[in-house]
Amino acid sequence: MEAAFRALGLTETEVRLYILLIRSEARWDGSVPQLLDVSPEEAAAAVDGLAAKGLLTRVEGRPAHLIVSPPDIAGEVLVSRRKQELHTAHAALRRLADEYRTAWPDQLRTLVEPTPDAAVRQRIDQIQRMARREVMIFDVPPYASPEAASGAAGNETEFERLAAGVRYRTVYDRRAVEQEGAMLRVARYVEAGEEARMAHRVPLKLMIVDSELAIVPTVAGEAGQSAGSALIHPSPLLDGLIELFEQVWAHALPLSPGGVAQPERPPLSAPDRQLLTLLLGGLTDTVIARQLGVGQRTVLRRVRGLMDRAGAVTRMQLAWYAAQHGWIEPTTPERPQTTSTPDDGD
Known part of the structure; x- marks a missing residue:
């Protein structure tokens, strides 16, 4: 009081x-x-x-x-x-x-402030406190410390700004989500109101405030230490960074507080569900092709399409995604009937 x-x-x-x-x-x-x-x-x-x-x-x-x-x-x-x-x-x-x-017109034209890591963190805190509408973030490793990766030394200013009504959108690089304790960190932010998504690859560390100001590190060492920052004012460069964020955001998978990506895609078609059932049943591509009456190259192409939809880079990741998002029923797959559709691509 x-x-x-x-x-x-x-x-x-x-x-x-x-x-x-x-x-x-x-x-x-x-x-x-x-x-x-x-x-x-x-x-x-x-x-x-x-x-x-x-x-x-x-x-x-x-x-x-x-x-x-x-x-x-x-x-x-x-x-x-x-x-x-x-x-x-x-x-x-x-x-x-x-x-x-x-x-200081020359200072503004260069856009780069060669400051030590501690000063960069201070500047990031300052521009967040300036936010009135929205903060957009690319979260990419490496981090300055294990504490930063796990959330023990996280972005506490974000919680204050979220409570003040500022919208936060963050795209996490897949490598960031794979860090030990990372999902606990993400969950804290999401539960506070952050909109979080995950992308297979995020191109750079980035923070954009109210579409009026952006900050990116100029140099990052092996341990993630930033040797300086670039503060970007309204310009074609800033416009490009905003467009880059929106493009990556549009194709990223939403993350729930529990860390599970929530799909925003239509359900699988019956043929794709049939293919996935056979694949997860342990059948080889050759057997699947014979079962479906198509060529093996068609099976490979359709599996790749499913992996792209799920944002998976391995079939194991595809299986995890399918199980988490209801693409398949949790029952023992029945042997599907073969189709007589010829494969025009073979």
Whole structure:
């Protein structure tokens, strides 16, 4: 509670005095400094500060009475005043930013800030806090530490921004999901509101904020340490990065909090389900081709098509995906009837 009041510009002593007055009547008879465990001068300064902020009224007398103002009324006034102060500060920062762009045009043209790894993390935190609408992320290993990969040292700022209503979309490279403890990390973000997907290959580490600013590492060492960052302002380059993200996002598999990719594709056709049933039944391509009355090359082509739909690179991954997404029934496959459809591709 004290931290909330201090955010409105109250000192620690003023907060403690105001809460004391809310909970009990107080007279200016020397008891206030004792109750607050401060000097009489500090207590008097707190009374003056609260009075100036409209949170209490001092009624002279022997001793004087301290009358507290209702929090819901006086507090709203303080909140409104604080909002106006923040709005004024934000406008001043924008004017200063315009001066910066005028004074340092070459700095903006290069877009690269050769800063150490710690400064890059600070900049990533800063631009996330600037976000008003959406943050888009490519998450790709290697990471700076095992803690970062597992989520023990994750992006805590994301939780704050998600709670503030900022949308987060993250595409995880398949290698990121395969890291030990990675799905626990992803689950934390998804449960907080992140929209997460997985792609077989994500081209680079990337963060885009409100489609107005992007940051990418310029150099990454073997352990994932970034030797600098490129801050991209509105430009054709930024437009290209946004388009790249949207393309990868459109073809990536959604991840649920439990870490299972959820399909956004139509169900399998009857012939594809028949092929998959035979494949998962352990039959060889030659036997499957004979069973279906097609050529072996057709079987290979159709299996490759199923793997592409599932985002799988091996048949084992295809089998896992099929079982997780209801492509096959969890029963012992029956021997299908052969078809007489000729294979035009053989």
